[in-house]
Amino acid sequence: MGILEKLRPQPRWKHTDPAVRAAAVYELGPTEVDALRALAREDPEARVRRAAVTRLDDVALLGEIGRTDPDEDVRADAIRGLAGLAAEAADVSEATDAVRQLVALGRGKEVVVVARENPNPAVRAAVVELIEDPKSLGAVSRHAADGQTRLRALARLADADEIL
Helix, strand or coil: CCHHHHHHHCCHHHCCCCHHHHHHHHHCCCHHHHHHHHHHHCCCHHHHHHHHHHCCHHHHHHHHHHCCCCHHHHHHHHHHHHHHHHHCCCCHHHHHHHHCCCCCCCCCCHHHHHHHCCCCCHHHHHHHCCCHHHCCCCCCHHHHHCHHHHHHHHHEEEECCHCC
16 A cells, blocks of 8 residues: 555645645645645745645634744734734624734734724724723724724723823
């Protein structure tokens, strides 16, 4: 059986050349999510992990990669992915899951953007409730797109200097 295994063609995402693996990431279909996750977590080349991260929509995995990947650019792409998922989420639970990951990563700036600009008012309200930092609440209260979100953030503020 060893000879047959060697003769069987390997998928491109298992190729020895990192450039081929990185290109193959974009060829993976929806049924090959496990391969995409494995590449994002375990590939020895940062450019392959970066390519895989840009295709992920798994909030928990993006959070893990944002915390643990040895390459700064891969971590940054994971954080951008989380912020993008939160900013575009129409479902409150999906958005709050992504925002919780961003909060755990200490990414207040991205959380503020989601609270200010997500198109769904329920998502904006839920995100404001997750913000603990007075500076972030102040930024939302000053710059949110709608009055309801600004008032919700202002109501949560307790820091007198930030209120002023």
